[in-house]
Amino acid sequence: MSSPDFDISIGVSDRTKLKGRVFHGFLIIAASVGVVSLILLFADVIYESVVGIVTFGINPVDFLTQPSSARATRAGFLAAIIASIWLLVLTAIMAFFIGVGCAIYLVEYAPENAVTRLIEANLANLAGVPSIVYGLLVLAAVVNGFGLGAIILSGAISLALLVMPIIIVSSIEALRAVPDGMRDGSAATGATQWQTIREVVLPASMPGIITGTILALARAIGETAPLIMVGALLHARRVPGPLDHFSAMPTQIYNWTFLADPHFTALAALGIVVLLSILLGMNLIAVYLRKRYETVM
Amino acid sequence: MSSSNDEIQGTDAALQAAHVENRRFRRMLFGCAALTVLTTLAIFFVLFDNATSYFFSSRISTLILDVFRERSLGPFAEFTQLITFTEFLTGTRWAPDHAIPSHGVLPIVWGTLAITVGAAAVSIPIGTATALYLSEYASTESRDRLKPTLEILAGIPTIVYGYFAISFITPVVVAGIARIIEPIGMGIAEISWVAPAILEPLAAGMTDVSIGRYSMLSGILVVGIMTIPMVSSISEDAMHAVPDDLRNGAYALGSTKYDVSTQIVLPAAVSGIFASYILAVSRAIGETMAVTLAAGFNANLTANPFDEIMTMTAYMVSMARGTSAVGTVEYQSLFAVGLMLFLMTLAMNLLNDRMKQRFQEEYR
Numbered sequence: 001m002s003s004p005d006f007d008i009s010i011g012v013s014d015r016t017k018l019k020g021r022v023f024h025g026f027l028i029i030a031a032s033v034g035v036v037s038l039i040l041l042f043a044d045v046i047y048e049s050v051v052g053i054v055t056f057g058i059n060p061v062d063f064l065t066q067p068s069s070a071r072a073t074r075a076g077f078l079a080a081i082i083a084s085i086w087l088l089v090l091t092a093i094m095a096f097f098i099g100v101g102c103a104i105y106l107v108e109y110a111p112e113n114a115v116t117r118l119i120e121a122n123l124a125n126l127a128g129v130p131s132i133v134y135g136l137l138v139l140a141a142v143v144n145g146f147g148l149g150a151i152i153l154s155g156a157i158s159l160a161l162l163v164m165p166i167i168i169v170s171s172i173e174a175l176r177a178v179p180d181g182m183r184d185g186s187a188a189t190g191a192t193q194w195q196t197i198r199e200v201v202l203p204a205s206m207p208g209i210i211t212g213t214i215l216a217l218a219r220a221i222g223e224t225a226p227l228i229m230v231g232a233l234l235h236a237r238r239v240p241g242p243l244d245h246f247s248a249m250p251t252q253i254y255n256w257t258f259l260a261d262p263h264f265t266a267l268a269a270l271g272i273v274v275l276l277s278i279l280l281g282m283n284l285i286a287v288y289l290r291k292r293y294e295t296v297m
Numbered sequence: 298m299s300s301s302n303d304e305i306q307g308t309d310a311a312l313q314a315a316h317v318e319n320r321r322f323r324r325m326l327f328g329c330a331a332l333t334v335l336t337t338l339a340i341f342f343v344l345f346d347n348a349t350s351y352f353f354s355s356r357i358s359t360l361i362l363d364v365f366r367e368r369s370l371g372p373f374a375e376f377t378q379l380i381t382f383t384e385f386l387t388g389t390r391w392a393p394d395h396a397i398p399s400h401g402v403l404p405i406v407w408g409t410l411a412i413t414v415g416a417a418a419v420s421i422p423i424g425t426a427t428a429l430y431l432s433e434y435a436s437t438e439s440r441d442r443l444k445p446t447l448e449i450l451a452g453i454p455t456i457v458y459g460y461f462a463i464s465f466i467t468p469v470v471v472a473g474i475a476r477i478i479e480p481i482g483m484g485i486a487e488i489s490w491v492a493p494a495i496l497e498p499l500a501a502g503m504t505d506v507s508i509g510r511y512s513m514l515s516g517i518l519v520v521g522i523m524t525i526p527m528v529s530s531i532s533e534d535a536m537h538a539v540p541d542d543l544r545n546g547a548y549a550l551g552s553t554k555y556d557v558s559t560q561i562v563l564p565a566a567v568s569g570i571f572a573s574y575i576l577a578v579s580r581a582i583g584e585t586m587a588v589t590l591a592a593g594f595n596a597n598l599t600a601n602p603f604d605e606i607m608t609m610t611a612y613m614v615s616m617a618r619g620t621s622a623v624g625t626v627e628y629q630s631l632f633a634v635g636l637m638l639f640l641m642t643l644a645m646n647l648l649n650d651r652m653k654q655r656f657q658e659e660y661r
Contacts, residue, residue: 031426141339194322257459257460
């Protein structure tokens, strides 16, 4: 923020100056806690991964190309990675269309009335519901209610419900960023509201919507609790299809960590490296899209 | 402009079709929006319905269906309460799955509260100070470096924090704290004759520290670190919204930066800052994986931060068995605990909404 251009220390006592300096030092220390934690976290994961490769002789290629096993020496990550990709695809399909649809309704169509206010207030609340509760909902309603079972599709439904509010909020922002002049211009040519949305508003806001969706999916792929509630397996022993029982990347990492065996702990660290790399990739794509298209409008 | 009658009718029909299409899409999109409200209703209904089967002999929905099917109130006679609400809310032993079951929810509520309050004690001062630093003190370069770091911290999956707790925080940080505290405890034991009632148990707790795989302190630290970015980013937004005129006015009166920070910016941004606290607390209540791997699975009613405890969410994780457990008391108890969790976070979210509205009104 702005600070005055003139020297404010004139006529300020040494005690006041000292107080200011101590406070400044305290703020710097507090601000560095987050940075230090992040560095420690990365260092810890990388250290454990190296221990796994060196001490336990885990072959990174085997790790990426073999499914998991109850025996640490034969356990790999492939089935969990494939399960996570299936989850990602199914979640994206379900959450994207409904989420963007809801956002379009709220920005373009919704009249200012009690129903709209209810939908908006509810959205804020949904975003704050703990992820484990979505898992519980799907466990009772879908897994056991409809009898779908603890399959990838059930897991994807819980993740889609979880990220829907995030997609809606970011899509609303992207749609609001489209200047009203473009809508008015389209309306002046005689286009209906839907034609304006389809031909003018959506193409202009799509980069923003896609960016928001990718970031929301990055959140989904790291979620563990809903999948555990839905009933993910302890070990992903074979490569699954969308209607198979499964253990995804985060649940597999959880189970390996939980086993309290140093070999499995090392496997978990390697799994985290894979998970974080995928997250990093998704974030880079989102940043790239944002940078690439932000100059267009 | 030579258009025949046919063409006009043709465009008329096209216009008609476009308007029909518009209305159809409007209805469809409203359906999407309504689905979000339906989700909330479904959460509430499903949790409530299944929770009734924990307290009573059957689910409330089964009871109502039976009454309709038999067209009599007969099923009500068989609808009995198995677990009293008094036992649930005041009992001090939580073991619904034991041979001798006990249904007092207090130990796991205590676990959640201990982690939440402890994590808030970590993240609130650090997060607020970080926000103040970013908003008032930091140079542009350090801002540009610090903010992305905090965003990364916020984007790391909770399972990774759980792993961090088990492989670093517990064996290094918590064990280190225990080693520092032990001699202090011995010192207190020496002088415990001053006030034996308070100091003796304190000294005993500090000297008899055994670091297991899980501890309350580890959970507090990891959830505290996780929620720092939440407090700092929302608080900073609130501080950013404070108009510069207020700062300049204070500077003109001879205030130092310290005075401006603590007496102008903090009070002016207070409702936004509180909103960030509520959000962090709400997140800590619902936090699952990090807490499960850090604090453990033992439903202890303990105040010793080195003991293993169990939160509501950790209990739910430990009882999750997918399809195999339907109808068992473990399965039913999931929903009773889940309903409590949902209501606790709902209350926090509603409070947060109120705060946000106040915060937005202030500097329009």
